[in-house]
Amino acid sequence: MTTHDVFNQVPPLTGYDVADDPALLDGLFREGGGWAAEEIHELGRLAGTEQAQEQGRLANENRPVLRTHDRYGHRIDEVEFHPAWHDLMRVAVGHGLHAAAWTARTGGHVARAAKFYVWRVDAGHGCPISMTYAAVPALRHAPDLARQYEPLLTSDTYDFGLRPPLTKAGILAGMSMTEKQGGSDVRANTTRAVPQSDGTYLLTGHKWFTSAPMCDIFLVLAQAPEGLTCFLLPRVLPDGALNAMRLQRLKDKLGNHSNASAEVEYESAVAWRVGDEGRGVRTIIEMVNMTRLDCVVGGAAGMRQGLVQATHHAAHRQAFGGYLIDRPLMRNVLADLAVESEAATLLMLRLAGATDRGETAFKRLGLAISKYWVSKRWPAHSAEALECLGGNGYVEESGMPRLFRESPLNSIWEGSGNVAALDVLRAMLKEPETVDAFFEEVGSASGADPRFDAAVQQVKDSLLDVETLELRARRVVERLALVLQGSLLLRYGHPAVADAFSASRLDRDWGQAFGTLPPGLDFGAIIARATPKLG
Incomplete structure (x- = not known):
């Protein structure tokens, strides 16, 4: 039937190199x-x-299932996944997206960030990958434990299943920090840790969010006699018995459907101390800092993913007498999305490079600022990219709704926007060397563009009013992020992208939605960098 002829539909975005x-x-x-x-x-x-891409779809549409007991009534506390999940995990672990950076040559964290950015067919399985990556520096606060577990955390073998960790070919790590009454305020935790004569502790309490409960070991916060302390807790004990870690339920989340997040009850669960008693936050912050980096990487990757879907659609869809990508207003939208995406990508790579080079002071402030800003920008970016596909973008089959549902997660993970903004202020006030390192980095672009120079001076002036700093924290952190991104683009970015960023984000010749760039910019050059090449 002629009414069923299909034409003017966009071909699938497959058969291309995401890198x-x-x-x-x-x-x-x-x-x-x-x-x-x-x-x-x-x-x-x-x-x-x-x-x-089909594996990513299957992993999300077939959510993990909690099996608390076996057919005979034995407690097993196992999470069952679709085979597509395991396929994705094997690729990620096999390519070292988890913890290989800790044993790699110079530039290992940059290479690993690039891999994590590229392999975004499913965001959910990135959670245990990220947790494992982040666990290594925290675990090093207990050198004896690190010697045993680090070779397995950095192994390129994905070895799923409930067995004693030290008997496996490779293991994954999760995190168990927050509780019902405190959330991000982990000092309000009530989980108790009682020391034993053999050097272990017995943990009793309830965790509200445990990331990736299918992992082999977990870093857990609990109240020891000397205060909040970090512990390593395995799911299976050395003798093969299940640890007293009871999975109560899996969370029904907005997105991240392929990944399991659980409420967990500890009933005198056996754990080993990591770091000194009472220093739990200082110990586990090592893990949090690495997950912050992954929030920036994940946000940048998500923006790029939405951007290439939008440009691909606009390049193949005709409307109003021509291709969408040739219409001036659509070009403004696409270019604006591309500028945001490139700024996030340069930022993530600079932070990964700082991790490789041990730039502690710059990284301390830069990570907190970037985690806040990139996480905040991704949902708006994702919504605009979805809209570029019109009604097709609102349909699940396009993949855009799944991308959109993922976008709010990073702003919540390891502390919401307010927590991240306040952490920036805390670092600036208590560690003034971080401010010096930040402005030394930003100052590398001084004189490259008067709009940039003016923006840097404005943000410095905004820091002088200490009395209202907390009230203005979000605005201050936003401007810090923008001058950092502007500095990177002016030094390393494409001139057309840097010009558009300076005009809009720094000089504020910009509206309050994407697609409001001023005239006179090189839209063609910006969009060309964002259009995927098939075949």
Whole structure:
């Protein structure tokens, strides 16, 4: 029937190299991870296949299922996943997206960030990958434990199943921090840790959010005799018995459906201390800082994913007598989305490079600022990218609703926007060397653009009024993030992108929605960098 002829529909965005991203590749080499370029392209080509995208869909549509007991009534506390989840995990672990950066050559964290950015066919399975990556520096506060577990955390073997961790070929790590009464205020935790004569502790309490409960070991916060302390808690004890870690239920979340998040009850569960008693926050902050980096990487990757879907659609869809990508207003929207995406990508690579080089002072402030800002920008970016596809973007089959549902997560993970903004103020007031390091970094672009110079001076002036600083925290952190991104774009970005960023974000010749860039910018050059090349 002629009424069923299908035409003017956009071909699927498959068969392309996700790593074919100029901002990513330039930064990879600049920050010291260029030796991994071939593997990143290999992973990018795999991520661009129809098969990988189908695995991401299947993993999300077939959510994990909690099995508390077996058929005979024995407690098993197991989480069951669709085979697609395990396929995705094998790729991620096999390519070292989890913890290989800790044993890699120079530039290992940059290379790992690029891989994490490219392999975004499903965001949910990135949670245990990120937790495992972040656990290593915290675990090093207990050198004896690190010697046992770190080789397994950094292994490239995905070895799923309930067995004693030290008997496996590779393990994954989760995190168990927050409780019902406190949330981000972990000092309000009531889980108790009672020391035993053999050096272990018995933990009793209830955790409101446990990230990735299918993992082999967990870093847990509990109240020891000397105060809040960090512990390593395995799911299975060395003798093969299940630890007293009871999974109560899995959370029914807005997004991140492929990944399990659980409420957990500890009933005298056996754990080993990591770091000194009473120093739990200081110990586990090592893990939190690395997950902050992954929030920036994940947000940048999500923006790029939405952007290429939008440009691909606009390049193939005709309306109003021509292709959408040729319409001036659509070009403004796409270019604006591209500017936001590139700014986030340069930022993530700079932070990964700082991790490799041990730039502690810059990283302390830069991570907190960037986690706040990129996480805040992603939901708005995702919504606009979805809208570029019109009604097609609102339909689940397009993949855009799943991307949109993922976008609020990073702003909540490891502390909401207010927590992140207040942490920036805390670092600035208690660690003034972080402010010096930040402005030294930003100042590297001084004189490159008068709009940038003016914005830097404005943000410095805004810090003088200490009395109202908390009230203005979000505005201050936003401006800090923008001058940092502006500095990176002016030094390393494409001139057209840097010009558009300075005009809109710094000089504020910009509306309150995407697609409000001023005239006179090189829209063509900006969009060309964001349009995927098929085949």
